[in-house]
Amino acid sequence: MNQLQQAMRGEQGGGDQGYRQGNNGRDPLGRPQSTTGPDFGDSVEVPDEIDTQRARRILEAIRKRLGDALSPALEKEYLERLLDMQ
Numbered sequence: 001m002n003q004l005q006q007a008m009r010g011e012q013g014g015g016d017q018g019y020r021q022g023n024n025g026r027d028p029l030g031r032p033q034s035t036t037g038p039d040f041g042d043s044v045e046v047p048d049e050i051d052t053q054r055a056r057r058i059l060e061a062i063r064k065r066l067g068d069a070l071s072p073a074l075e076k077e078y079l080e081r082l083l084d085m086q
Contacts, residue, residue: 059083
């Protein structure tokens with residue numbers, strides 16, 4: 001609660017410990033503030049081919065572990081939840 005009050009006071013100009021100090025013109029999710037102009041997507045990085053291949057290898061490993069009959073049920077449930085995140 002104290003942090004929220006300090007952030008609100010700082011946003012209203014009442015102190016140096018406010019929300020806007022040190023956020024480099026970005027909102028809490030890291031997006032540029034609307035006052036900094038349009039976002040042309042320069043900060044967005046497209047995955048390289050190596051990243052895509054690595055993701056495929058990870059998915060294959062997860063699927064392989066799911067097919068293993070000796071894996072505990074708890075592990076299988078976890079792996080299934082990982083696959084559902086896609």
